[in-house]
Amino acid sequence: MIDDRIPALWDTMASGWAAGDAARFASVFAADVDFVNVQGETLFGRDAVEARHAQLFTATYRATTLSASVISIRKLGHRLSIVLAMSEIAPFGVVTHAQAVVRHGGAPEIIAFHNMILKGPTS
Secondary structure: OOOOOHHHHHHHHHHHHHHOOHHHHHOOEEEEEEEEOOOOOEEEOHHHHHHHHHHHHOOOOOOOEEEEEEEEEEEOOOOEEEEEEEEEEEOOOEEEEEEEEEEOOOOOEEEEEEEEEOOOOOO
16 A cells, blocks of 8 residues: 555645745655756755755745645555656746655665656646
Protein backbone atom coordinates (compact mmCIF):
# COMPACT_ATOMS: atom_id res chain seq x y z
CA MET A 1 0.00 0.00 0.00
CA ILE A 2 1.26 3.48 -0.91
CA ASP A 3 1.64 5.97 1.92
CA ASP A 4 -1.05 8.66 1.52
CA ARG A 5 1.30 11.17 3.17
CA ILE A 6 3.60 11.25 0.13
CA PRO A 7 1.58 13.86 -1.84
CA ALA A 8 1.61 16.06 1.28
CA LEU A 9 5.38 16.47 0.80
CA TRP A 10 4.67 18.50 -2.34
CA ASP A 11 2.00 20.52 -0.51
CA THR A 12 4.62 21.43 2.11
CA MET A 13 7.11 22.43 -0.60
CA ALA A 14 4.46 24.65 -2.22
CA SER A 15 3.46 26.32 1.05
CA GLY A 16 7.10 26.94 1.96
CA TRP A 17 7.75 28.41 -1.49
CA ALA A 18 4.73 30.75 -1.29
CA ALA A 19 5.83 31.96 2.15
CA GLY A 20 9.44 32.39 1.05
CA ASP A 21 10.28 29.96 3.87
CA ALA A 22 13.29 27.93 2.76
CA ALA A 23 13.31 25.87 5.96
CA ARG A 24 9.72 24.74 5.40
CA PHE A 25 10.42 24.05 1.73
CA ALA A 26 13.47 21.94 2.60
CA SER A 27 11.83 20.12 5.51
CA VAL A 28 10.48 17.38 3.21
CA PHE A 29 13.98 16.29 2.20
CA ALA A 30 16.15 13.80 4.06
CA ALA A 31 19.17 15.21 5.86
CA ASP A 32 21.37 13.45 3.27
CA VAL A 33 19.24 14.11 0.14
CA ASP A 34 20.80 14.25 -3.31
CA PHE A 35 19.01 17.15 -5.05
CA VAL A 36 19.44 18.21 -8.69
CA ASN A 37 17.73 21.50 -9.55
CA VAL A 38 16.40 22.74 -12.89
CA GLN A 39 19.79 24.20 -13.79
CA GLY A 40 21.59 20.90 -13.23
CA GLU A 41 23.17 22.08 -9.99
CA THR A 42 23.62 19.22 -7.53
CA LEU A 43 23.01 19.93 -3.86
CA PHE A 44 23.96 17.43 -1.17
CA GLY A 45 21.89 17.48 2.00
CA ARG A 46 18.83 19.28 3.31
CA ASP A 47 20.94 22.17 4.63
CA ALA A 48 22.28 22.87 1.12
CA VAL A 49 18.75 22.73 -0.34
CA GLU A 50 17.56 25.17 2.31
CA ALA A 51 20.48 27.55 1.79
CA ARG A 52 20.07 27.60 -1.99
CA HIS A 53 16.32 28.20 -1.77
CA ALA A 54 16.82 30.94 0.81
CA GLN A 55 18.91 32.73 -1.84
CA LEU A 56 16.30 32.11 -4.54
CA PHE A 57 13.43 33.33 -2.36
CA THR A 58 15.15 36.68 -1.84
CA ALA A 59 16.09 37.14 -5.50
CA THR A 60 14.83 35.41 -8.65
CA TYR A 61 11.82 33.69 -7.08
CA ARG A 62 10.85 36.37 -4.57
CA ALA A 63 7.04 36.74 -4.36
CA THR A 64 6.35 33.74 -6.60
CA THR A 65 4.27 30.66 -5.98
CA LEU A 66 4.76 27.01 -6.72
CA SER A 67 1.81 24.80 -7.57
CA ALA A 68 2.68 21.14 -7.50
CA SER A 69 0.82 17.93 -8.22
CA VAL A 70 1.88 14.35 -7.85
CA ILE A 71 1.29 12.49 -11.11
CA SER A 72 2.25 8.98 -10.05
CA ILE A 73 3.65 7.00 -7.16
CA ARG A 74 5.24 3.63 -7.84
CA LYS A 75 6.30 1.49 -4.93
CA LEU A 76 9.86 0.21 -5.36
CA GLY A 77 10.05 -1.90 -2.24
CA HIS A 78 8.90 -2.10 1.33
CA ARG A 79 10.09 1.41 2.22
CA LEU A 80 10.77 3.18 -1.08
CA SER A 81 8.64 4.76 -3.80
CA ILE A 82 9.47 6.69 -6.94
CA VAL A 83 7.31 9.76 -7.45
CA LEU A 84 6.66 11.79 -10.59
CA ALA A 85 5.42 15.34 -10.00
CA MET A 86 4.70 18.42 -12.09
CA SER A 87 5.03 21.98 -10.84
CA GLU A 88 4.47 25.47 -12.11
CA ILE A 89 6.16 28.61 -10.86
CA ALA A 90 3.85 31.63 -11.12
CA PRO A 91 3.81 34.26 -12.43
CA PHE A 92 6.66 33.10 -14.68
CA GLY A 93 4.76 30.15 -16.17
CA VAL A 94 7.79 27.90 -15.70
CA VAL A 95 6.65 24.26 -15.75
CA THR A 96 8.87 21.66 -14.14
CA HIS A 97 8.92 17.90 -14.05
CA ALA A 98 10.45 16.16 -11.04
CA GLN A 99 11.27 12.60 -10.23
CA ALA A 100 11.92 11.76 -6.60
CA VAL A 101 12.71 8.74 -4.47
CA VAL A 102 10.75 8.81 -1.23
CA ARG A 103 11.60 6.75 1.83
CA HIS A 104 8.55 5.88 3.89
CA GLY A 105 7.52 3.59 6.67
CA GLY A 106 8.02 6.28 9.27
CA ALA A 107 7.51 9.87 8.26
CA PRO A 108 8.04 9.99 4.48
CA GLU A 109 11.00 12.00 3.22
CA ILE A 110 12.58 12.62 -0.15
CA ILE A 111 16.01 11.02 -0.40
CA ALA A 112 16.73 11.81 -4.08
CA PHE A 113 15.23 14.54 -6.25
CA HIS A 114 15.82 15.49 -9.88
CA ASN A 115 13.96 18.47 -11.29
CA MET A 116 13.94 19.91 -14.83
CA ILE A 117 12.19 22.57 -16.83
CA LEU A 118 10.00 21.06 -19.52
CA LYS A 119 10.86 21.82 -23.12
CA GLY A 120 7.77 21.25 -25.22
CA PRO A 121 4.29 19.81 -24.66
CA THR A 122 3.32 18.35 -21.28
CA SER A 123 1.13 15.58 -22.67
